[in-house]
Amino acid sequence: MSTILVIDDKKDNLISIAALLKNLISNCEVVTAQSGKEGIEKAEKRNPDVIILDIKMPEMDGYQVCQILKNNPKTRHIPVIFLTAIHTDTQSKVKGLQLGADAFLTKPIDHAELIAQINVMMRIKLAEDMLRKEKDLLEDVVLQRTSELLASQMRYKSLFNSISDMVIIHKRDGKILEVNNTTCDRLGFSHDAMMLMTLQQITAEGDCDRIHHYLHSIDEHADPYETSFVDRNGNTIPVEIVSTIIYYINENAILSVARDITERKNIEHVRNQLSIVLDNSDDAIIGATLDGKIASWNKAAQHIFRYAFDEVVGCDLAILSPPYRPDEFDQLLLLIKNNEAIDHYETEGVDKKGTIHNLSMTISPLVDEHDSIIGCSIIARDLTDVKRTKEKLKKGLDIIQNLEDIAPAYFITLNEEGNILTCNKAMLQATGYSPSQVLGKTCCDIFIPAVGQKSFRNQLSTMKRTRATRIFESPITAKSGEEKIVQWHARPVCSDTEFDYFMFIGIDITEKKQLEKKILQANLEERNRIARDLHDGLGQHLAGIIFKTEMLRLKLKNDYPQEADEIAEIQNMVHQAIEHTRLIARGLSPVELSNKGLYSSLQEMIGDVNKNFAIKAILEWNIASNIDDAIDTVHVYYIIREALNNAVKHANPKNIAITLYEDNAYYYVKIMDDGKGIPDEVDLAKGMGMHIMQYRAWIINATFQVQNNRSGGTLVQCIIPKEPGKPIIDKPKTGKKYTVVIVDDHPIVRQGLQQLINTQKNLEVIGQAVSADEAIDIVNRKIPDCIIVDISLNGTSGIELVKALKQRFPKLPALVLSMYDEKLYAGRAIKAGARGYLMKQEAPDKIIQAIYTVLKGDVYLSGEMKEQMVQSLSDKATMESPVEALTNREFEIFQLIGHGLGNKHIARKLHISVKTVENVREKMKMKLHMESSQELLQYAIEWVRQNRSDV
DSSP, X not given: OEEEEEEOSOHXXXXXXXXXXXXXSSSEXXXXXXXXXXHHHHHHHHOOSEEEEOSOOSSSOHHHHHHHHHHSTTTTTSOEEEEESSOXXXXXXXXXXXXXXXXXXXXSOOHHHHHHHHHHHHHHHHHHHHHHHHHHHHHHHHXXXXXHHHHHHHHHHHHHHHOSSEEEEEOTTOBEXXXXXXXXXXXXXXXXXXXXXXXXXXXOTTOHHHHHHHHHTOOTTOOOEEEEEEOTTSOEEEEEEEEEEEEETTEEEEEEEEEEOHHHHHHHHHHHHHHHHHHHOSSEEEEEETTSBEEEEOHHHHHHHOOOHHHHTTOBGGGXXXXXXXXXXXXXXXXXXXXXXXXXXXXXXXXXXXXXXXXXXXXXXXXXXXXXEEEEEEEEEEOHHHHHHHHHHHHHHHHXXXXXXXXXXXXXXXXXXXXXXXXXXXXXHHHTOOHHHHTTSBHHHHTSOHHHHHHHHHHHHHHHHHOOOEEEEEEEEOTTSOEEEEEEEEEEEEETXXXXXXXXXXXXXXXXXXXXXXXXXXXXXXXXXXXXXXXXXXXXXXXXXXXXXXXXXXXXXXXXXXXXXXXXXXXHHHHHHHHHHHHHHHHHSTTTGGGOHHHHHHHHHHHHHHHHSSOEEEEEEEOOSOHHXXXXXXXXXXXXXXXXXXXXXXXXXXXXXXXXXXXXXXXEEEEEEOSOOOOTTOOGGGOHHHHHHHHHHHHTTOEEEEEEOTTSSEEEEEEEEOOOOOOOOOOOOOSSOEEEEEEOSOHHHHHHHHHHHHTSTTXXXXXXXXXXXXXXXXXHHHOOSEEEEOSOOSSSOHHHHHHHHHHHOTTOOEEEEESSOHHHHHHHHHHHTOSEEEETTSXXXXXXXXXXXXXXXXXXXXXXXHHHHHXXXXXXXXXXXXXXXXXXXXXXXXXXXXXXXXXXXXXXXXXXXXXXXXXXXXXHHHHTTOOSHHHHHHHHHHHXXXXXXXX
């Protein structure tokens, strides 16, 4: 049955055409569609024999439909007849036919003509369908034959390339025609490169003439030929070539199979070397027949038994046995005949002079190519000297064993894995174990507490690597749980180049350590007392002199300017004396001085190193808990300082990193440098500085370790167990004075302010802080009446601190005292919640006046600043500087950029991440309408230059 698709937007037309076609064409199915889209879908789905298509239709006209149908591989073969009553002009017909239509009919049309056209189209389509089927069938046949041919070629190629030997097809002049994959892989050349080469080019230099002669002598039965190929890297490969003549691509060629004989050559070389070794062996090597006749005899056999080869060849093996062992070799040969090898058989032999020798013999059967036993080989080692040495050693060991049992020192030996081999009586008595409980067990698991196991294993590793004696200290734990401190003298014991065992001799130094702890603590207390005297006495006295001379200078400034200048010089000298006093006090008691804590003290230490040496030192602090309350940080500080001093003096580093972090159980302290490290010959245990660091670590129950870093330099590590935090005692306020807390990271300023404020009868400084966190902690504990804050602090800025205090303590008045120009920061400080702003260079009486002003609840600003703020409030139309739009944090980072600091330095200074700095920079560029970081940097530098003030 034939199918005809009619596409027309008029339903009446569809009905009339469908009725006409069904009436005039027998056995015909008519499918209709009222739109171009529907017609395309039905054409793809039904695959009609003819499509009758109207031109004028909404959305998609007949031309578009025809174009889509003819472009679609599924429908392009279906004949299309345009049937229209409107577009009857020649141009429309040409357009339709160019788009692929097979006929163009106009209405009204004779029914007979329409039917005739449809029949013609169906005949054409039928013929095309038959042609397509024949074409598809032919393509299938071609494809099948091609696949078979390719499969045959692939089988040949696969077989050719699967050959493990190098296969080369070439002409008689050596021109290469084809090679297999093995050839390319072994020689390292690509297939294309090999096709451009000759056999002579891959042959070793000096053999080209021989290979040329060989190529011209090849016939159907050529003999194997040995030569050497040279690979791409210049390596020589010995080969054996077998060649034959073949017919290849319409011409005669030569098929050469080259087998790599490197292994065979190596075996021949080994055999030659083995022959040399046999002659030079210290062991006697004797060959004998199955009836016991000597057949071979090396130089060592001649040396041991004193017979020349000519004297013993053909003689019976019995001449080598003492008289009281006449049948020994006969019995051993019976075992050899049964194909039983004899290993390390100890016996005695006799030489030509009758001297008896202790021997260890290994006898093995010798077989021929048919695996038949034809004789034996005897390897005899002279153990005479070894036996004598063992007897002496046994006597010495008996003496040592007696000494071990009566000596107070601990003796212990360990194998390579750290398992206990021997343990003397003193060690067992000290720890409360029996021999069965410790022998064969791991030393770390039995004797060493968990916190010291890693260090102990590192000592074992170092001794094995360096083969050197080590002196170190470690704790040991008795069965009862009691801990002792032992000083170990340990060394690896080796025979020739082989490691045998570790030997440890230990001395109990627990009482010595306790005494040293008391001495060290007394020394520390005395240092602290001297530091307090310097700080609280001399330091405060000098600070008082500065403030008093300042007031005197101000009085004399107008009437006696020369004397005022001399007073200023005296003040500078006193300032230097205060700084020197502060440095001495900090060196004596760096952690407890002014309650700075470990973090601040380490920052000052880092600053001193960066300032005084060509070394970059950094501090990485990742401790959230209060370490100063948890452990005795004085000893931690001195350990770090000693490690830092050692690195600076001896290691010549460029960088030093001090890292502190924690977990639930321990604090971890690491000091790493990139210097020259610790030479293997240096004994760390003999250094006084190392000795003191170990003592300090022991005092705080910490493990201490010094070792070379894998990446270079030295690593000093201290692991400190956490202890319950020390209770903080809140002291109630006494008297009716106003209490003040000073927040400033400059010690001299804090001391001077305290001196100045404490001269007032109704003012008292009750606390000092160097950072925002420390300030909030003091305010929480002591609840002052007023707080004085500097803007420039380590970490969080003073402005942010004022804002935080305003939120948590809204009634606490804050006075900002800073070296920054009030024009830049006063407005920001007041907005953050400060009650006043004063510059540090103001006279002392103004500082006191400012404190009283904010205590009364008023705002303190200079007259000029008040006028400026009033003016800015009254003149709303005046545009602020773009910098005023920055937040406090953005403004702080903006200033640091202007001082030339990079992202990493800013992040470290403000204790924030580098990513945060980068994000803030992007926000600043948007607010300041800048496109690049370079533009922001130039603007910040210029702004700082124009508004510079000493910080």
